[in-house]
Amino acid sequence: MKIALIGCGEVGHCYARAWTAAGHTLVGICELRADAEMDARAQAAGAALHTEPGAWMAEADVVVSAVYGYNAAEVAQQAFPHMRDGAVYADFTTASAANMQAAASAAKQWPVAFMDVAIMGAIALLAEKTPLLCAGDGAQVVTTLGESAGAPVRIIDGKPGDAVRLKLLRSVMTKGMESLAVECMVAAERMSLRASLYEVLADIDRTPLTAFMDSFVRSHVLHAPRRLAEVREARDQLHEAGLEPLVLNGVEQLFDRTTRGIQAARANGQADIPDSVEARLAWLTTLAGQP
Structure with a gap:
């Protein structure tokens, strides 16, 4: 496959090496940096170095953008006129x-397929083998590219922008869990209870994560007031241990908001929310814009 690469920083350079090793051809690299290091990267890839998109892209089967996100849409629109049909x-x-949506919309003005590719992890850790989540058109080409570098590729049934949305939603979950784990583990260590904490959390290991999340959503609507009191007791315990909770303060705010929502619904005779994930998420969404 013939590839035109825009951006040869950490991400672009990583894939350039992997794709040339897999037998693909880089027809050119577009990079604003024109220093000795960038010249060496282009030479190693057997590619000409360019400072802007241009007619040289017409030879490529796929144009890969690995620039900074803030100017990605602008770079894409500069590239489309130079790409061949298909x-x-x-x-x-x-x-x-x-x-992503703006770039995908602009691509429709040209006979160009657009694919939103979210790198689902840290390139510094897994390099070219980092899993890829993709939405849009051109699935076969992108799957071939990713898998030839050793990366798991998942194409979702969605539109451009959905892959990056899912990546950030995953970050909400994982970064939130990371923060809670740090806060909880530090407290357990301070109280000399870390080994015992692992034991009392063992039941969570036996429940699939998605089922665990669904059960939280369903029960949250019923039990937020009681759990709010427990959150406040946990906060007081951390204070007694000489710790200042950060994540738990946010947890308290969320439980407090739901509790106020439950109280208002009961006052209006609307507290009977069907026991399903969909119904309870719909109700919780009505609260999500409130402080």
Whole structure:
């Protein structure tokens, strides 16, 4: 496969090496940096170095963007006019969903397929084998590219922007869990209870994560007031241990908001929310814009 690469920083350089090793051809690299290091990267890839998109891209089967997310949409629109009919534009950037959608919309003015490619992990850890989540057109080309580098590729049934949305939603979950784990483990260590904490959390290991999340959503609507009191007791315990909770303060705010919502619903005779994830998420969504 013939590839035009826009951006040869950490991400672009990583994939350039992997794809050339897999037998693909880099027809050119577009990079604003024109220093000795960048010249060496281009030479190693057997590619010409360019400072802007241009006619040299017409030879490529796929144009891969690995620039900074804030200017990804602008770079994409500069590239589209130079791409051949039927080529694929694969956006590997960290652009926002809105920018992905803007670029995908612009691509429709040209006979170009657009794919939103979210890198689901840290390149510094897994390099080119980092899993890829993709939404848009050009699935076969992007799957071939990713798998030839050793990366698991998942194409979702969605539109450009959905892959990066899912990546950030995953971050809400994982970064939230990370923060809670740090706060809880530090407290357990301070209280000399870490080994025992592992034991009392063992039941969680036996429940699939998605089922665990669903059960939280369903029960939260019923038990938020009682759990709010427990959160406050836990906060007081951390204070007694000489610790200042940060994550738990946010947890308290969320439980407090839900409790106020439950109280208002009961006052209006609307507290009977069907016991399903969908119904209870719909109700919780009505609270989500409140302080």
